[in-house]
Amino acid sequence: MATLLRKQKSENIDNTGFGTNSNAEGGRLVNPDGSTNLKKRGLPVWERVSIFHYCLRMKRSHFFIAILLFYTTINIFFALIYFFIGVEHLYGIDLTHTVFEKVMAAFFFSSQTLTTVGYGHVSPSGMLTNIVASTESLLGILSFAVVTGLIYGRFSRPKAYLMFSENMLVAPYKDSKALMVRMATYKYNHLTDAEAQLTVALHLNEGGKMVTRFYPLALEISKINTLSLSWTLVHNITQDSPLYKHSVDELQEAKMEVIVYVKAFDDNFSSVVQQRTSYTYQQLVYGAKFLPMFERSPNGDYTLVELDRINAHEAANLP
């Protein structure tokens, strides 16, 4: 390990926002989805968590199940209130019904109030029931406002919609070798002024203490005007590269983690979007090259991008 350290030629950087004490941080630094691998505590959960952003990031199916659950729960809650006040305060309800049927009738009345349908076949009578119904219809309107905000927020949240290759490759490149990862936009989004950064984190033993060192990995092309096809990031492993003299084994021992950061302007959102991901040493393929993932369309009129070939690669001899 000490030898590994001495080999480092390039300057390490200390403005990554991660600490240098390898014993204070646990596991990988960045998750594949780009979030930092951490948990927070010391504040109550409602101060620590933003419900809005939580709802924005939920899977679509979970989001709709959550709405359905919320709707049912509120209706059961109000149904019970109407029931305990007495269903005789709901005009139009058949009082010869069983308890279950009465609760269900209150449930349906509640749902008609919450959604503001208000057919009126059943309607509230008496002060208390009227107050509850009036409150419920306000709650309905407010909930609907919240749901409208959440749905719009989910729709309009700027996202980069980038997919990355599963592996990072060390491929032959210009008489030498290079570290490569590949990305592509998978929606019909259109990114311009795209910029990428690669940073490698190595966990090293410095004087008996495990420290985390970060090195930028210079890219052959780090900015492109338009990102609508695929983009392969190429870090040429020259003498100046922090990876130059390391064997694969040494990189594994140092739990090499490569953090990818992409920033671009998205035309649909008219906003800057960004995406991060990270590759660990387990995802490194040594001696391989990416295969093309776009080609001319059969009729020659347009270019065809094959997204399922994002990770397509074949073995290649390194010099």
Added chain:
Amino acid sequence: MATLLRKQKSENIDNTGFGTNSNAEGGRLVNPDGSTNLKKRGLPVWERVSIFHYCLRMKRSHFFIAILLFYTTINIFFALIYFFIGVEHLYGIDLTHTVFEKVMAAFFFSSQTLTTVGYGHVSPSGMLTNIVASTESLLGILSFAVVTGLIYGRFSRPKAYLMFSENMLVAPYKDSKALMVRMATYKYNHLTDAEAQLTVALHLNEGGKMVTRFYPLALEISKINTLSLSWTLVHNITQDSPLYKHSVDELQEAKMEVIVYVKAFDDNFSSVVQQRTSYTYQQLVYGAKFLPMFERSPNGDYTLVELDRINAHEAANLP
């Protein structure tokens, strides 16, 4: 072709985001509306397509037809459910009606539920019908939230609202000649800090292989403070220009494509907006100049911009 290549004086650029293999890309690179001329496959359509952005880019008339179709379809769907449960579970429906009349009654009840009008002349009875109606009114509220989001999204989507001349001209300019295109904002929008870039793509034969080369075309003025009148982009064809020694025929043979990119800050949206377009060699007019498109108003109080003259040009002798 080989001669064409040797003539290139200026450096080609490789960070356009397009590949250099002319055989991999098909047809023109950029469509007139600024999108890249490509299709994607390899992912299911629902992952590849963002419905939100699709709805945002639809023509207004199509958007409203889509809403109408959606509304009708949902109502037919629920009408059939109510019908099969049995219209006798809808209070207030005349049971002596024909089947068609019953389905229509169910349809109208459905529309009253979906829009949450709920007149109540007809209302649900029985567990099953009530559950369906309760679900439908929730669906109505959610659909409405989606529509509100889409309408706001369509409204508020930052757009540059730029129109471009149909042709690019080679016009006399300062004892020599220049490539010119003209643009104007066609709404009462107000762009500031506007920047433009011209890039030419030439398909060349290099050692028997067709490659696509990209060259930036330097502009006389590439940034202006305010874009509220018209703006003519001028690329002076000097010795440094990649177009300098080419005849019109050579440019046609190389399928010359000029990509225009404009970026500006829009005051209405308080956002950066951008627009791209592209001109192919068929749109090149050799030996012509643009005619003025704005003039002092008759009473002398303001400036009058004539948008239908954006492409107005007349023949002009080149030196």
Added chain:
Amino acid sequence: MATLLRKQKSENIDNTGFGTNSNAEGGRLVNPDGSTNLKKRGLPVWERVSIFHYCLRMKRSHFFIAILLFYTTINIFFALIYFFIGVEHLYGIDLTHTVFEKVMAAFFFSSQTLTTVGYGHVSPSGMLTNIVASTESLLGILSFAVVTGLIYGRFSRPKAYLMFSENMLVAPYKDSKALMVRMATYKYNHLTDAEAQLTVALHLNEGGKMVTRFYPLALEISKINTLSLSWTLVHNITQDSPLYKHSVDELQEAKMEVIVYVKAFDDNFSSVVQQRTSYTYQQLVYGAKFLPMFERSPNGDYTLVELDRINAHEAANLP
């Protein structure tokens, strides 16, 4: 005039986006509200005008009157349809009414449908009336979606909320004189990283042809970190100033117009905001200085900004 021209020391700039032909542009260049003084024609009005932005910029009172008019018009329109189909197809309407009463009943039914209140005392019967009511309730929902979008758009539209002094002053400054204008934020908004630019436009006779020349006016301080008190822009009229050797009369003859452009980051909107205004030679006060417009509060705990003193100035002798 020819003498005026020769006096110009500093370089004029040609990237303002305005033309240089004084005969093509009419009146002042920029209106006091910052818009460019122009009209557009040559496209149909619905392509030239963005209704959304028009509604966003309307005065609040006009906006609400427009909504009221829209609501009334739509209801009259549908009331007439229901009336011509026959009010006997509206359950619950008293058929012994007069024609006016019947139209009014149809009007109120229409409003209950459009707002989706749907009391149900009156409800549609018959195929045709039901179809119209079903369409109207959809229209109601869509209109409401539009109004929600407009209201949110009006609320959330980033604006700088800057007020400017009515006059520009030539005031004594550092043994010499300076051109000064003053601005302040008038809401509790908080601008950071504020930048200002002054540009003077002079209409000059060059070789018998009237041309418009633009010169930047250098500012003593052109960027400030925080704009929450007032900010006085100071252009020191040194030898390098394009105004240096001109008398007030010459400036008037050249129809001097000073365009002010301010750009800042607003914390409330988390967005860049900007505002422009323009001063013509009629607004120039020669030999005056601004009086302070903020002071320590009586109890010494905070700073008190007096917005009605934004233009407060007194005569001052120039060197």
Added chain:
Amino acid sequence: MATLLRKQKSENIDNTGFGTNSNAEGGRLVNPDGSTNLKKRGLPVWERVSIFHYCLRMKRSHFFIAILLFYTTINIFFALIYFFIGVEHLYGIDLTHTVFEKVMAAFFFSSQTLTTVGYGHVSPSGMLTNIVASTESLLGILSFAVVTGLIYGRFSRPKAYLMFSENMLVAPYKDSKALMVRMATYKYNHLTDAEAQLTVALHLNEGGKMVTRFYPLALEISKINTLSLSWTLVHNITQDSPLYKHSVDELQEAKMEVIVYVKAFDDNFSSVVQQRTSYTYQQLVYGAKFLPMFERSPNGDYTLVELDRINAHEAANLP
């Protein structure tokens, strides 16, 4: 004080946006929440205050109480109108009721109209009552649009969600000492490209006149790539520091105020966010150092951030 002034080595800056006249400004310059410590007058309150932004910044509980109050007030207002027109114009109301019961019935009818529930058990009759009800349902829809806008605005308002240590410390640092403040994000937000600035304000006696001088405090690291753990800002008090030769007493006498400004890109909002705060001399702890606030999780899989330790520090000897 005069001695204090002479000691200043570094240049003071005059583009902070604050004035230099210590007698014109009152109390601290910046409040702990980052707002400027000022009040405005001279314009009517409705021009000075943006209701939208006021509602956006209200505490959540206050916001919901405000909505409830608004709802109740509007209903009482319309209940009184219906009552004075005459409740006999409300079909379905029991006319044998007492005045209070009639007003309450009108209140509940009003709430059913405002929320557009419209059960229809009670419905308007007569021209006047119908007009009022029609107006109220429009008002209901507009209010709801406003509330939807406010709720979405509250949700989507970009905020940095940063918490700061309560104290600024002077801690031992590299054989010398440094001024330190610490911050952390307390939600699961993810800030990138974070930048910080420290500015110190000192109130000094210059030639008998109290002036406020501002000095930037250079930071060891002023930009970090990712801010997801904690970040300690470190101003090394070297010879170049404006704080170098001052005793704690002198700094107190000068009412030292340190303004912290942080700017970053937030991934959730895809927007630049910023936060300011300020420390006064009372919050200075001389001779102390921060204790770590994150550690490896027990199972070693992630990093654990302890937000309640943000201000944790212990005494430390200064050189």
